[in-house]
Amino acid sequence: MKNNSVSPDKDFICSDDIRHHFSMAMSAMYQNEVPLYGDLVDLVSDVNAEVLTSHPDVKSQLLHTGEIERLSMERHGAIRLGTAAELSMMRRLFAVMGMYPVGYYDLAPAGVPVHSTAFRALDSHSLHKSPFRVFTSLLRLDLIADKTLQQEATATLAQRQIFTAGVIELIEIFEVQGGLTAAQAEQFVQEALETFRWHDKTPVAKALYQRLLNQHPLVADVVGFKGPHINHLTPRTLDIDAVQQGMQARGIPSKAIIEGPPRRACPILLRQTSFKALQEAVGFKVSDTSDLSNGGYEQGHHTARFGEIEQRGVALTQKGRALYDELLAAARRQLGVTPNEDNAAQYNQILAEVFTAFPDDYQTLHEEELAYFYYQLTDSTLDSEDGQALLAATLSTDDLNKVPNAKLTALINDEVLRIEPIVYEDFLPVSAAGIFQSNLQQAQPSQYDGYSSQQEFERDLGAAIYDEVALYESMQAQSLEQCLSSVSI
Numbered sequence: 001m002k003n004n005s006v007s008p009d010k011d012f013i014c015s016d017d018i019r020h021h022f023s024m025a026m027s028a029m030y031q032n033e034v035p036l037y038g039d040l041v042d043l044v045s046d047v048n049a050e051v052l053t054s055h056p057d058v059k060s061q062l063l064h065t066g067e068i069e070r071l072s073m074e075r076h077g078a079i080r081l082g083t084a085a086e087l088s089m090m091r092r093l094f095a096v097m098g099m100y101p102v103g104y105y106d107l108a109p110a111g112v113p114v115h116s117t118a119f120r121a122l123d124s125h126s127l128h129k130s131p132f133r134v135f136t137s138l139l140r141l142d143l144i145a146d147k148t149l150q151q152e153a154t155a156t157l158a159q160r161q162i163f164t165a166g167v168i169e170l171i172e173i174f175e176v177q178g179g180l181t182a183a184q185a186e187q188f189v190q191e192a193l194e195t196f197r198w199h200d201k202t203p204v205a206k207a208l209y210q211r212l213l214n215q216h217p218l219v220a221d222v223v224g225f226k227g228p229h230i231n232h233l234t235p236r237t238l239d240i241d242a243v244q245q246g247m248q249a250r251g252i253p254s255k256a257i258i259e260g261p262p263r264r265a266c267p268i269l270l271r272q273t274s275f276k277a278l279q280e281a282v283g284f285k286v287s288d289t290s291d292l293s294n295g296g297y298e299q300g301h302h303t304a305r306f307g308e309i310e311q312r313g314v315a316l317t318q319k320g321r322a323l324y325d326e327l328l329a330a331a332r333r334q335l336g337v338t339p340n341e342d343n344a345a346q347y348n349q350i351l352a353e354v355f356t357a358f359p360d361d362y363q364t365l366h367e368e369e370l371a372y373f374y375y376q377l378t379d380s381t382l383d384s385e386d387g388q389a390l391l392a393a394t395l396s397t398d399d400l401n402k403v404p405n406a407k408l409t410a411l412i413n414d415e416v417l418r419i420e421p422i423v424y425e426d427f428l429p430v431s432a433a434g435i436f437q438s439n440l441q442q443a444q445p446s447q448y449d450g451y452s453s454q455q456e457f458e459r460d461l462g463a464a465i466y467d468e469v470a471l472y473e474s475m476q477a478q479s480l481e482q483c484l485s486s487v488s489i
């Protein structure tokens with residue numbers, strides 16, 4: 001490739017734009033591969049249009065936060081990787097698109113032998129330009145009890161190359177130049193897409209696949225394939241219950257339980273549901289190379305890819321999150337077993353009752369410091385010098401990262417400031433485990449005891465993971481700073 005010597009300046013395409021193009025290309029590819037996903041996107045867009053018409057409050061909130069424009073864009077996908085080298089190169093690939101690892105999720109305690117992070121944009125501006133994110137899991141082969149199989153899996157993974165030579169070259173150019181030109185960016189999107197493509201021919205024999213499957217379906221899904229096919233893409237809805245009903249009405253086989261908190265007036269964190277994984281035909285490599293009657297492959301099937309929908313709510317502070325975790329655990333304890341199809345109605349009822357302990361209006365969530373908010377000037381403050389003077393005088397002596405909540409509450413009550421929820425951009429480990437499990441076709445161990453560590457994950461990743469709470473905190477503080485800097489006093 002030429003252009004190695006382009007100087008780092010205006011000729012480069014913004015990473016946000018590369019991410020946007022990539023997410024559109026990925027969506028088109030997945031729609032082609034899994035047509036049911038396209039039906040889901042249509043259903044979600046109908047439901048969202050209906051909510052925006054019937055709930056002007058929701059519409060005005062999304063206008064104020066800037067989310068309205070990104071609503072129809074893709075939200076998240078998920079992949080599963082096999083080795084530290086794959087994870088580290090994937091981090092470098094996502095960095096080209098302005099996506100960085102945020103949050104650490106250990107799923108082993110929930111019986112899923114992976115640990116994960118989510119690659120996403122970090123600040124509001126970039127998130128609004130393209131909120132695309134990818135939940136990325138690393139398989140933990142160390143949790144495989146059968147040591148012979150563990151070695152075979154390791155050897156199989158060592159032979160695959162999930163990145164094209166072209167994408168690696170472009171990643172290196174990006175790192176040296178500090179950006180990609182338009183032509184390079186376009187080529188990058190095409191080459192990067194190859195990594196996420198579905199392959200209907202496996203590099204392993206059926207017998208090995210079956211042994212991997214018996215160990216855990218996830219092990220087969222990673223080790224048995226040429227690359228980390230995107231396993232779902234998830235649009236964002238404003239009313240997940242309506243989409244769940246819509247799926248059932250259209251005969252789309254949905255998951256019985258919506259993961260996460262119950263339905264509320266003021267949504268918190270993340271609610272998710274999915275349609276079940278498809279059984280897809282795949283050709284397994286025949287080990288007997290003398291039989292090439294079918295091109296060296298024998299027919300079989302694999303179950304992995306599905307569709308998911310999410311509804312996002314306000315991000316919680318550590319205090320809010322602790323309350324969420326406590327209430328979710330209490331609801332599950334009360335149910336006594338893992339929520340499933342047979343106890344869905346009972347679980348939903350318990351969940352709703354238990355969560356009455358979580359305040360359900362934004363004022364109280366703010367006053368009790370349970371959630372994060374953008375501070376914005378009210379229309380009357382924008383029009384009045386008095387309001388602006390009051391704001392400037394009240395906050396003049398404060399460190400904007402640590403303004404006492406009571407002061408801000410007073411400004412809100414005086415209608416100098418208004419609050420708008422900062423949307424939760426991340427994932428939830430219990431929900432993620434539920435999504436994984438509902439899409440695996442056979443029973444698995446209920447938990448792994450092996451220890452997991454963020455440090456080990458970061459070592460494999462080759463970088464530190466961003467702490468999501470710190471990111472929300474700084475978004476909140478920045479919004480206050482913006483209020484102050486935009487007053488003309």
Ligand code: OOG
Pocket residue numbers: 077078079080135137231272308427428431432433435436
């Ligand atoms: C990831 C499952 C988790 C979510 O939205 O919580 C996830 C996977 O199945 O690979 O995507």
Ligand code: NI
Pocket residue numbers: 076077078135232234308435
């Ligand atoms: Ni997902």
